[in-house]
Amino acid sequence: MNYSSWHWIFACLCILTPRICIQGNQSFIEANRNDKLSLPVFENLTEGYNKFLRPNFGGKPVVIALTLDIASISSISESNMDYTATIYLRQRWSDQRLVFDGNKSFTLDARLVEFLWVPDTYIVESKTSFLHEVTVGNRLIRLFSNGTVLYALRITTTVACNMDLSKYPMDTQTCKLQLESWGYDGNDVEFMWLRGNDSVRGLENLRLAQYTVQRYFTLVTKSQQETGNYTRLVLQFELRRNVLYFILETYVPSTFLVILSWVSFWISLDSVPARTCIGDFQGSRRSQYY
Numbered sequence: 001m002n003y004s005s006w007h008w009i010f011a012c013l014c015i016l017t018p019r020i021c022i023q024g025n026q027s028f029i030e031a032n033r034n035d036k037l038s039l040p041v042f043e044n045l046t047e048g049y050n051k052f053l054r055p056n057f058g059g060k061p062v063v064i065a066l067t068l069d070i071a072s073i074s075s076i077s078e079s080n081m082d083y084t085a086t087i088y089l090r091q092r093w094s095d096q097r098l099v100f101d102g103n104k105s106f107t108l109d110a111r112l113v114e115f116l117w118v119p120d121t122y123i124v125e126s127k128t129s130f131l132h133e134v135t136v137g138n139r140l141i142r143l144f145s146n147g148t149v150l151y152a153l154r155i156t157t158t159v160a161c162n163m164d165l166s167k168y169p170m171d172t173q174t175c176k177l178q179l180e181s182w183g184y185d186g187n188d189v190e191f192m193w194l195r196g197n198d199s200v201r202g203l204e205n206l207r208l209a210q211y212t213v214q215r216y217f218t219l220v221t222k223s224q225q226e227t228g229n230y231t232r233l234v235l236q237f238e239l240r241r242n243v244l245y246f247i248l249e250t251y252v253p254s255t256f257l258v259i260l261s262w263v264s265f266w267i268s269l270d271s272v273p274a275r276t277c278i279g280d281f282q283g284s285r286r287s288q289y290y
């Protein structure tokens with residue numbers, strides 16, 4: 001049951017019995033607080049913590065270090081000019097408000113993300129994206145004693161990729177995956193790749209039907225918008241079309257079809273049924289093919 005439905009129940013109680021209402025209200029607040037502070041260490045950590053304020057609020061920008069794992073690129077569509085990828089997005093930043101004693105790090109339940117400040121990263125030029133929710137939301141929060149927070153997500157996203165098809169099918173396409181903060185500009189949040197070009201993994205192991213990933217690299221750029229200047233992380237990768245796939249899929253069948261059509265010339269003039277048959281067959285195959 002979510003917050004609002006509880007609210008309604010308490011509202012009903014209020015109307016029926018005013019005394020229970022006050023108690024109910026209090027216990028409701030307490031239950032809510034217990035919910036939040038159920039983790040022993042977490043209690044002292046979040047004392048005076050405001051999740052609506054970024055780390056170093058009012059001070060120097062918070063630096064978010066990113067790494068990416070590409071789990072799959074499932075469809076690269078020339079007609080829609082986009083590709084669909086499943087990625088593991090890991091963001092690390094330092095929040096001095098969450099420093100605690102000891103060497104340990106601990107992993108929090110993903111639902112506790114709601115009580116922490118997290119960056120509002122978004123995927124530029126994505127058409128649709130979703131976070132995987134089976135069996136629970138696929139995210140992870142890990143706190144280190146020095147205040148470092150690791151926040152990992154598994155996302156499937158469809159991203160626009162403008163393709164130049166003038167050399168088709170001998171073409172190489174360059175696609176990008178760009179990440180940027182939605183609201184915080186460069187004065188508040190700065191992005192960086194944690195390990196430069198090595199921040200992205202999984203691309204070299206990808207097996208795509210029509211393409212091979214030729215090379216990829218990471219960039220940090222600035223994007224200038226009406227609302228401010230933002231840092232933008234770019235992963236750029238080049239996809240080379242496998243010509244062999246194309247030869248087998250298109251050229252070979254077409255060639256055989258044409259060769260087969262010549263057979264009718266060798267059949268003697270008298271055997272009309274055979275000639276008609278092959279001609280018909282050709283015609284129907286052709287119309288089917290094109």
Ligand SMILES: *[C@@H]1O[C@H](CO)[C@@H](O)[C@H](O)[C@H]1NC(C)=O
Pocket residue numbers: 014021022025029
């Ligand atoms: C219930 O709690 C809210 C604050 O959460 C308070 O504004 C409201 O007055 C309370 N209702 C009653 C009946 O005490």
Ligand SMILES: *[C@@H]1O[C@H](CO)[C@@H](O)[C@H](O)[C@H]1NC(C)=O
Pocket residue numbers: 040041044
């Ligand atoms: C939280 O802080 C209080 C007072 O500062 C202390 O007594 C308590 O042991 C702390 N709890 C944990 C789990 O550190």
Ligand SMILES: *[C@@H]1O[C@H](CO)[C@@H](O)[C@H](O)[C@H]1NC(C)=O
Pocket residue numbers: 102103
């Ligand atoms: C932290 O770990 C290091 C080595 O792993 C150890 O030497 C040190 O004593 C630990 N510090 C605390 C406070 O546990």
Ligand SMILES: *[C@@H]1O[C@H](CO)[C@@H](O)[C@H](O)[C@H]1NC(C)=O
Pocket residue numbers: 094144145146147148
């Ligand atoms: C914090 O601790 C983690 C894990 O021990 C380490 O990887 C990271 O570099 C540390 N961060 C800082 C700012 O020291």
Ligand SMILES: *[C@@H]1O[C@H](CO)[C@@H](O)[C@H](O)[C@H]1NC(C)=O
Pocket residue numbers: 196197216217218
């Ligand atoms: C990443 O790779 C590109 C292309 O290979 C190169 O130009 C760039 O300098 C590399 N960046 C880093 C940080 O190594």
Ligand SMILES: *[C@@H]1O[C@H](CO)[C@@H](O)[C@H](O)[C@H]1NC(C)=O
Pocket residue numbers: 224227228229
């Ligand atoms: C963004 O950067 C440009 C050029 O560096 C600068 O002229 C402009 O004032 C900046 N915009 C904001 C909102 O800071």
